[in-house]
Amino acid sequence: MRIGYDAKRAFHNKTGLGNYSRSLIDGMCRFYSENHYFLFNSKPSVLYKAEGLHVQEVLPSKGLAKKFSSLWRTFTLNSLAHQYNLDIYHGLSHELPFGSKKGKTKWVLTVHDLIFIRYPHYFKPIDRSIYTYKIKKACRKADKIVAISEQTKRDLMEFLGIAAQKIEVVYQSCHPQFSQTVDEEEKRAVQKKYQLPTTYLLQVGTIETRKNLLLTIRALDRIPTNIHLVVIGKETAYLQLIQHEIAKRNLQKRVLLLHSVPFDDLPAIYQMAHIFIYPSRFEGFGIPIIEALHSGIPVIAARGSCLEEAGGPNSRYVDPDDVEGMGSAINDINTNNVLRSTMIKEGNEYVQRFNPKNLAEDLFNLYKSI
Known part of the structure; x- marks a missing residue:
């Protein structure tokens, strides 16, 4: 398979979502090395380098895309998934690129938690609104949602009305x-x-x-x-x-x-x-x-x-x-x-x-x- 990952967190976050992304990517590259992996990264970083037989980091290549890397991640990756002929595109941190589905690519979304909905007082109103808008949009687009716990699966069903059969619980690992x-x-x-x-x-x-x-x-x-x-x-x-x-x-x-x-x-x-x-x-x-x-x-x-x-x-x-x-x-x-x-x-x-x-x-x- 040709599998793409939204790897921004893997390359730029030292803890939390970064650890999750690195662990998942490293595990797939290690145990399923026959696949081709494309790591979409919005800007260069020295924090992380994935190892494997068929691993390619994909960065913005043009001037405007480099300058507005967050927009590249949000709007351009939808077309790139089609251009790279991906079988799977996996958003590792609550987001999928905007745009309608193209070609054969199937879309997978990891949801870590819905704390911003369950406990809104922990977040600024503007942040809460952005997070909620993005995750609702991503959940609609996803062909399958990965919940990192049964608790998160229950929250997805309760707060966003996601059907149980669309959600699969796949737990996290930690660094060996x-x-x-x-x-x-x-x-x-x-x-x-x-x-x-x-x-x-x-x-x-x-x-x-x-x-x-x-x-x-x-x-x-x-x-x-x-x-x-x-x-x-x-x-x-x-x-x-x-x-x-x-x-x-x-x-x-x-x-x-x-x-x-x-x-x-x-x-x-x-x-x-x-x-x-x-x-x-x-x-x-x-x-x-x-x-x-x-x-x-x-x-x-x-x-x-x-x-x-x-x-x-x-x-x-x-x-x-x-x-x-x-x-x-x-x-x-x-x-x-x-x-x-x-x-x-x-x-x-x-x-x-x-x-x-x-x-x-x-x-x-x-x-x-x-």
Whole structure:
């Protein structure tokens, strides 16, 4: 097959949608190398280079297209899919190019979440309107929609009225580096570089209201003082509230906030953590949970969205407003070595369902079906 991807996020986003795009493209190129892959990229980047026998990056070639690359992505790619004789064009981040269908190309759309519809107060009105317009248009055009969780599939049916048979759930994977054991020398170097405490909880994700870091901060009062908290994430205005709460509770020596951690250091930080915490109020899936399970650490997450799908039955879940419940969950794992060992073992077995080979096979079967 000749398969095209909207690869903007793969080439330009370091986290989130970028990780999803890179993982998906790399998996397909690795396990189905007989296909021809065309990666449509709106402007040059040094962040990513796909490897494979038949992989071609496609960039705007003319002056105006280069200057207005976002318009090239939105309006020109529809014609390019026909010109490149694509069997499949897959929009990896909620969008498909505008324009009517041409030729034999089938259109696939990945939808990660509908948070901007479910929780509109997290978004500016103009952004919410643009996102809603684009996703409705893309869903109408798509021959098949990939939802990254059962939760997202339910949301597509509830909020946009999409028929169940048009939606296929294909989960996400994470970078294979998280399942590779980091040697002790490298761990010591990373520990020294960031001055990591001996025993720490780890929370990873943008420091914003929805990620609910405030719950973890407030739970620190309920656990032993030798347990610290390490937070890795991009800062937003929500950070001011977090810093105020840390100061109010006199927790400055127990909380370490890191905002710019290179990817190569993350596996070591994960693997040295005592427990991984992910109390987000709502997610499309929750890749950091997958990273944590691969890293061999227990997970505590918030219930109420799709995090149970990512963490499996042997992770622990608390209400996103339950400070006492979060503290109790941490203490249970901290004091019960049998529970901790069971969570690690069962978590490692559960996370194998998200390995890149299985997910590439699911996606390839979807492509063949249309």
